[in-house]
Amino acid sequence: MPAEPTARELVDRFGRMTADGRFQTLRLLVPGKGDSPVLEPFLLSTANDTAEDDLVRVEAVRAIPLLDFAEPALVDRCRDALHRLAREDDDWDVRNAAGCVVFDLPGAENSVDPIRAMLAAEPEEFVRANVSAALNLFLRRA
Template sequence: MTAQELVDRFGRSNADERFQTLRLLVPGEADSPVLGPFLLATAQDVAEDDLVRVEAIRAIPLLDFADPDLVVTCREALFRLAGEDEDWDVRNAAGCAVFDLPGAEVSIEPMRALLAAEPEEFVRENVSGALRLFLRRR
């Protein structure tokens, strides 16, 4: 299935099918222009099932970031989700995914400030763990 076919069929699938589609997604190099905006829109759609949103977030770092604008757009959107989304699962996934994007070092200090305001201990611990892993990999 091509990236465009996935996008076209997505809305006609039930939540479990959408979840499984994203769970098994392995984007090709040429898929990023189609999948990037689609995954971001899915992640930000508060009407979407939270598990589907989380899988969309987890798929974002799998994209090919040859276009520097795409990585900036993804980083900004993930950071916004990590700080503002009402669903703690989404905040958790987005906060962790930020550190799997190219150039994540620019997110270190802003993420530390965001974590200081995070009300859920689980989210604070997971995102802090993702930050520690990122720092070790550098």
């Protein structure tokens, strides 16, 4: 049985895969211990790449909470990037995923006000409904 690719191998091969291959790779991603320094910039870059297929971008967003957030600066960078995507991205799928996933990060209480502001300006009813549900779920758990 072949070994799972390392984070570095995944990052190096990613650009040579088909869109479906990139989507499946991110969907099945299980980061190993010590992979976060390699995966964090890769996932954030993929999520922000407007030339990338939207399903691939959404899977990159969904993979962010899988990182090891032992380093506080890592969670801050990811949270800030997700806030920006939720607020500014042109693709409603990406805004939706970012606005929901941010509540799966450590320190999610720091996302309540920025996400409320994002919701006030969000033009898509679907996104408002989903992100509001994620926010309300978080508030009930907290």
